[in-house]
Amino acid sequence: MRANYLFTSESVSEGHPDKVSDQISDSIVDLFLSKDPEARVACETLTTTQLVVLAGEIRCKGVFEKGEWAPGALDEIQQTVRNVVKDIGYEQAGFHWETLIFENHLHGQSAHIAQGVDASGNKDEGAGDQGIMFGFACDETPDLMPATLYYSHKILERMAADRHSGAAPFLEPDAKSQVTLRFENGQPVAATAIVVSTQHAAGYDAGAKEAELKAYVKKVVADVLPASMLSDATEYHINPTGSFEIGGPDGDAGLTGRKIIVDTYGGAAPHGGGAFSGKDPTKVDRSAAYITRYLAKNIVAAGLARRCTIQLAYAIGVSKPLSLYVDTHGTGTVGDDRIEAAIMGMEALGGLTPRAIRTHLGLNKPIYRKTAAYGHFGRTPEGDFFPWEKTDLADALKTALA
DSSP states (O other), X not given: OOSSEEXXXXXXXXXXXXXXXXXXXXXXXXXXXXXXXXOEEEEEEEEETTEXXXXXXXXXXXXEETXXXXXTHHHHHHHXXXXXXXXXXXXXXXXXXXXXXXXXXXXXXXXXXXHHHSOBTTBOOOBSSOEEEEEEEETTSTTSSXXXXXXXXXXXXXHHHXXXXXXXXXXXXXXXXXXXEEEETTEEEEEEEEEEEEEEOTTTTSHHHHHHHHHHHHHHHHHHSOGGGOOTTOEEEESTTXXXXXXXXXXXXXXXXXXXXXXXXXXXSOOOSOOOTTBOTTSHHHHHHHHHHHHHHHHHHTTSOXXXXXXXXXXXXXXXXXXXXXXXXXXXXXXXXXXXXXXXXXXXXXXXXXXXXXXXXXXXXXXXXXXXXXXXXXXXXXXXXXXXXXXXXXXXXXXXXX
């Protein structure tokens, strides 16, 4: 590993068009799981000027059975969509929660996919698709996340909180951030560049109002990043195009699943390619990515490594993972092969089958909309939410590898 380098990650706000789509898709997942914990959902969302379109496949007791929608189900879906857009804050001529056009093209799940995934006879429940999934953790931040992504998220979270509270009334929902840090001896020591582009109210692209917006953003950055990382040498690019009044789905079409690096580790770790939002937890794109983060985080939290990458692989319809790979990047206190063996030997993890993952983490619950903005990882576990961020396996790992 290089010891000294520059590294950059980006984040996008809850009002970014792709994130609007992700939040709608995950709200649909939550809606169906609230009706049926065994629901099957694959919901894609398209957002553009004054339009939201849903497409995909579902199976849900009491909502969609035998090719028919239950009475009132379509109205509930539409209201769920409009509520998401309203909560984000879109009340603009080009995208308004109340007046946008809504289209629903969800339909029944393929019987051929269902027969591979469902348990039957002596066959255990299989993975919802083939694929490879990665989890990662490192000791750069208290949440054991890459620092560049951690601070990129925090900047936008703070701006969103100020927008919703009215503390920054000139902000509109769409925004992006990017943080470049200098690393020495593998640890972040200084911010060399900060990029923030935020949609704004009319007039905040010139004169005193523009200066007010830029001063506000710099203060947010100063509040979020450690003072030791900022200096006169830090380079700022705030709304570098000059104007950002037209934004959100009116400025750029949004689709579910286009921000997979923002959702995960900001480019600091590999990605298997599968998106999360809109998918129920039988889809290992989602559940296996969560368990690998959980395992990597617990390994670092246990002091077994400073940095850890884990890969799992599955075949559609097959319950047993095809492979488990652990890489502690030369920072481990024990051999990576020993960690692999310890993980597969833990009864609580059930051999990392799809059902065992969902059972261990409690994933068959309506907990997903909160994941769809500001990252799926590095979040605070609370109640049923973000269970993959718990470090309750650390002691067991230390004992198994003593």
